[in-house]
Amino acid sequence: MRDRILVNLAVRNLRRHTVRSVLAMIGIVIGVLAIASLGILGASLSALVGGLVSDVSDTILVTPHVAVSSGDPFDPRNILASRISDRDVALIEKAAGPNRVIPMFRTAERLVVGDTSGYVTVYALHPDDIPFLLDAEAGRYPASASPGVMVGSLLAEDLDLSVGSRIGFANESVRVTGIAAERGMGIDINPDYAVIVTDARYPGEDPGMVVVKVGDPADIGEVKAAIDAQVNRRKEKVDVLDSREVLELYYETMDAISLFLLGIGAVSLFVASVSILNVMVISVTERTREIGLMRSIGAERRRVLVMFLFEALVLGVLGSIAGGVLSALVGYYASAAASGLLGGFVAPGGAAATGPAVAGYIAFGMVFGIAASLVAGLYPAWKAAQLNPIEALRYE
Amino acid sequence: MSGEPILRFEDVSKVYSLPAGDVVALDHVSLTVEPGEFIAVMGPSGSGKSTLLNMMGCLDVPTTGKIYLSGQEISGMSDDDLTRLRRDHIGFVFQQFNLIPLLSALENVEFPIVLARGREESRQRATEVLAAVHLDDALFSHRPGELSGGEQQRVAIARALANDPDLILCDEPTGNLDTKTGTAIMDLLAAENRRGKTVVMVTHDPRIAAYARRTIRIVDGRLV
Numbered sequence: 001m002r003d004r005i006l007v008n009l010a011v012r013n014l015r016r017h018t019v020r021s022v023l024a025m026i027g028i029v030i031g032v033l034a035i036a037s038l039g040i041l042g043a044s045l046s047a048l049v050g051g052l053v054s055d056v057s058d059t060i061l062v063t064p065h066v067a068v069s070s071g072d073p074f075d076p077r078n079i080l081a082s083r084i085s086d087r088d089v090a091l092i093e094k095a096a097g098p099n100r101v102i103p104m105f106r107t108a109e110r111l112v113v114g115d116t117s118g119y120v121t122v123y124a125l126h127p128d129d130i131p132f133l134l135d136a137e138a139g140r141y142p143a144s145a146s147p148g149v150m151v152g153s154l155l156a157e158d159l160d161l162s163v164g165s166r167i168g169f170a171n172e173s174v175r176v177t178g179i180a181a182e183r184g185m186g187i188d189i190n191p192d193y194a195v196i197v198t199d200a201r202y203p204g205e206d207p208g209m210v211v212v213k214v215g216d217p218a219d220i221g222e223v224k225a226a227i228d229a230q231v232n233r234r235k236e237k238v239d240v241l242d243s244r245e246v247l248e249l250y251y252e253t254m255d256a257i258s259l260f261l262l263g264i265g266a267v268s269l270f271v272a273s274v275s276i277l278n279v280m281v282i283s284v285t286e287r288t289r290e291i292g293l294m295r296s297i298g299a300e301r302r303r304v305l306v307m308f309l310f311e312a313l314v315l316g317v318l319g320s321i322a323g324g325v326l327s328a329l330v331g332y333y334a335s336a337a338a339s340g341l342l343g344g345f346v347a348p349g350g351a352a353a354t355g356p357a358v359a360g361y362i363a364f365g366m367v368f369g370i371a372a373s374l375v376a377g378l379y380p381a382w383k384a385a386q387l388n389p390i391e392a393l394r395y396e
Numbered sequence: 397m398s399g400e401p402i403l404r405f406e407d408v409s410k411v412y413s414l415p416a417g418d419v420v421a422l423d424h425v426s427l428t429v430e431p432g433e434f435i436a437v438m439g440p441s442g443s444g445k446s447t448l449l450n451m452m453g454c455l456d457v458p459t460t461g462k463i464y465l466s467g468q469e470i471s472g473m474s475d476d477d478l479t480r481l482r483r484d485h486i487g488f489v490f491q492q493f494n495l496i497p498l499l500s501a502l503e504n505v506e507f508p509i510v511l512a513r514g515r516e517e518s519r520q521r522a523t524e525v526l527a528a529v530h531l532d533d534a535l536f537s538h539r540p541g542e543l544s545g546g547e548q549q550r551v552a553i554a555r556a557l558a559n560d561p562d563l564i565l566c567d568e569p570t571g572n573l574d575t576k577t578g579t580a581i582m583d584l585l586a587a588e589n590r591r592g593k594t595v596v597m598v599t600h601d602p603r604i605a606a607y608a609r610r611t612i613r614i615v616d617g618r619l620v
Contacts, residue, residue, distance in 0.1 A: 004510075004515065005499075005503070005506070005510045005511075005515075009496070009498055010501065012498040012499075013498060016498065023599075034444065213528020249494065289492075290497070293494045293496065294496070294507075296453065296455055296482060296488055297482065297483065297488055297507070297508050297511075297555070298479055298480065298481070298482070298484070298508050298511045298512060298559075299483075299484050299511055300475075300476050300479045301475060301476070301479075302476075303511070327523060336559055389449050390454050390455050390456055393490070393494070
């Protein structure tokens, strides 16, 4: 290949200015790293959250209508106790048809285990509904006749509880009859750090929310509309939310986050390409005489162009490879950190972004890095190729 | 090519437009260079010597007039065509040697061969021409920075000879060398001339010009 001597020259020139070349490459490394690892992080987040939401895609949530939606989470009116009356629950059951309707009451109670004490979330459900909503990891489900309780797996783990342990619960001493399997955060209930009891413990309390499990997810819209029509006929009494809406909201948010992170990466690559541009302009200026000589002894413009483009390409490829390797590491730890951070109560097993997605983002970052270097090299290479050989030879 | 002059200038003028006004570098110059000639171009600085040499080397085109290189008119040619013409038919030797600093002596000589013919025979041909200019083989792998001025100019002459050109153009070839080294370089050029190469050389040194068989004097862009 005739241009190999030019390629050699490009590589030697980069090696002659090791520090300068490495500095220019660092820009690309950081850019690729930013794009790839931020992309991976975004994908991990969305995999984590998406995993949990898809678990409950058959769920409709009915909550008392919040009259106040001031947008301020600390608006005191938001916490006004509101419930769904038995009559409304009956209406929901009617609207839901064959689908399972699970009214539940949520409160908080004081829990004492040994020297440790604090308040925990309590879900009170009908005994028949508990096995439907939760899996038992150990022991059995609470029955209405017995005062025993079920505890979430993470709470059990933290407090070192097992089936048969005795705990102080709402100023009573009760036995742990079962441990609920880890379930992750859902839009209906979050049992992992909670205590689950039967509704017999709270007689006369109206449910705070009603979960409807729809057998066929295709019916969700229909069931939702039916509930809304039945209960909210005269007055807005309940809010009906289905998990698809929640899912969509999550995905939209995650897409926005991913895009934002990728944007940061793109900006850093832009900065990197400016630094390559700078190095290349310096290189062309320094080698003006050499370019004049090459042109006068028979190198066509195209060859000079190729030589400088190759210089930019080498910077881009080396920088992108280094960036790709680093992003694989950083992306892995970022994912691990993300699942560590959220995994405790979000995703069972800490499902992170999958291998192909990670490789895809790294490849994307690398391609972007190489392309950015080539684009940055275009102007200096073109400028070098356009030099007038006589003037270039005279250049001091 | 037989009977055809290597170079023919027909009423060639070159005018540079500068902010301060037009500068006439060459003023209606006509000349011919026959194959095998050894010509010295002499004249004071600013007289148009370099412009004349650039035109002969197809590095520049005339404002008016015509230049024929081996019978081919060059003014209508594209940049690429002119570049290939320089590569295949003309060898350049500069005062500053102008070797590529990142290439070894051998690679510098290979460079124009690779541009013209690719890599296959480049090493062998480069070795041959370097031997012809009497460069010690031990120096073949040295970079220009590791060579003396005389050695660098030998490499430069070898590079000029690499593609076996018809015409060798030299711009003050001994200007940066001491007298003894300069003489050796001139002996080399004279030997190449005896082997049939046409040599045109710009110089202001009469002792150097004495090597030539014809001297062209130029003052204010006109031949005198």
